[in-house]
Amino acid sequence: MSLKYPTLFSPVALGGHTLRNRILHASIVTKYVQNGRSTDKLLNYYRSRALGGVAAIVTEPIAMTAHNRIPTRLRAWDDQNFDDLARVAAVVNEAGALLIGQVQDSGRGRHSVGRNDGAVGASALPDDLSWTVPAVLTQSQIQQMIDDWADASLRLKKAGFAGVEISAGHGHLFHQFLSPWSNRRTDVYGGDLDGRTKLLRDLVSAIRERCGYPFIIGLKLPGDDGVPGGVDLTLAREIADRMAHQSDQFDYWTWAWGAHARSLYKHLPDAHAERHPYLHHIRELRQAQSSMASGAIGYITDPNECETALTDGTADLVFLGRPLITDPAFPNKASEDREADIRYCVSCNTCWRSIIDGAGLECDNNPRVGAKDEHDWRPMKALESKHVVIVGTGVAGLEAAYTAAKHGHKVTVLGDHERFGGKTKLHAHLPGGENLSSVYDYQFTMAKRLGVVFALGRQAVADDVAALEPDVVLLATGAKALLPSWMDADWAESGLIPSIRELAPQLLARSDNTPGRAVLVDQDHTEMTYAVAELLAKRFEKVTIVTSRERIAHDVSLINRQGIYQRMHDLGVELLPNHEVHDLKALENAELECVNVYNGAVTRLDDIAIITHASSRTPRDELYQPLLDMGFDVRLVGDSRAPRSLLATTREAYTVASAL
């Protein structure tokens, strides 16, 4: 029993089952399922989380009606895949955890470009994001679906699942019935609160009647969905009150924020949000029925926050989503007082992006998601222990150092300064970036623990590397800003138009408010650029972002882009899309000429105080050829091979170092 987190690690009864502790894995789409069947990667993913100590795992949505026939969903609407369902449950049960299947239908909701063909819904009204208008469900179709969901729940029970969770938030079908914004029906499934909750109430009754006990039934209800006319906190409370009339039929509730709308970003708060932003609402909502097991959820990142949520009257269970993608052994490590060993979620939402892009779940801070022994990684030692010299102390260098040392190699890291983290460290100091420090803090801690030697404070030349007599050299020396095409060498040398990376440290060191306009010329479109824009907005009277693309944050996933737009508009940042810098001559009059990339029309920005640019980067690989010429085995890793994302960097460094 954990002395630090006694409540978190105390067992609790739920739906006739006993959870070994209070941590549940929240439902996470992995896109690891193929053709409706589990894959090794899916089984690895669930097994590692169960072995990592969670009490229960809520699966990703399962296709429980034939209508939900999606290749990336496990199939439970008939017996054809029964053995496969049983295999998934067995993997989790054998590791001491329970498996809860998620019941969900997206209804008219869709995150990607295009319409959701085949969508069914409450009313013929467009989805707020994709403008999909669903086919309206008739009463008999609804009754048939309820029957199918209940049958499939029983099938899951027989296959070894401990229960189901009905996903009634996020703007999906059940939420669409609950919300007066999307449900304008006049029959028994619409109208007042009773009508709008009827589908959910009937479904709960049908599943309980079909599955009996022991069987957990959980509800993920809408909190504030952020849609005008939709479900706000007052209505969320009324819905919970109404559902509580049949609290003898279900076992817990937890919550979802945001919907398929401009509020989607509330679903996955990042480090721009306050920590655990929803706990006070969850505490209030709990008062609807204080005896109902309540699940805390949403941007809860460390064991202390979990314990507090359980002891201050907020909740009885804690659902972790993203933190368990990053570290499946979070529960075990917390219960063994090994919090420093937890690889913490940095709330970057790359996981969400990876499933929307269809790549399968990935994580910036865990290159091993879905690998076999993810919860307790003990790789085979390399047959031959090599001396690996790594140049660079950014996240590529550190991930490679830690990984190579873990495989039994002797590792020396050379760095030109005493700081770790490279460009990620700069990002970590910018608004919304603070969690990123966990990436390099973890890598450094593990590398030190494994005996990696760090020689810092001097820019390495080829002879320094050669003097160490390495077997392999990994160059992780990062990238530098390219000169944008609109800036000639004279301007570059003048230093009057710095890159955002040169400017950001200066902005961080200041707290004054400068009159005039700051212009950020954006040819980057990744998150860090807008973190600098936020800083500019705090230091300058006006800020304008000029980009030749049709919108800013083009390379950021929708869920984070919404947050960026929200902040840029809140801060009054002006956006000038479809424009590029035309001429710098007008700067003599503190003006900047920009030209429309499609029709050539010129826009003059006045009152210029500073111009900065976020441009493409080019590898810093000066040591590569000299070391090759000296006959060394040299590999480029991370941005020094090609400037890319944090995800690509950690994954590549891990892959290269694992193969040495």
Ligand SMILES: Cc1cc2nc3c(=O)[nH]c(=O)nc-3n(C[C@H](O)[C@H](O)[C@H](O)COP(=O)(O)O)c2cc1C
């Ligand atoms: C990649 C990803 C996929 C998700 N898929 C689902 C889902 O299918 N059903 C669901 O109810 N919630 C889903 N969620 C939301 C999580 O269950 C959870 O509510 C949310 O991540 C907030 O918790 P966290 O801050 O601990 O991550 C998903 C979240 C992520 C990051």
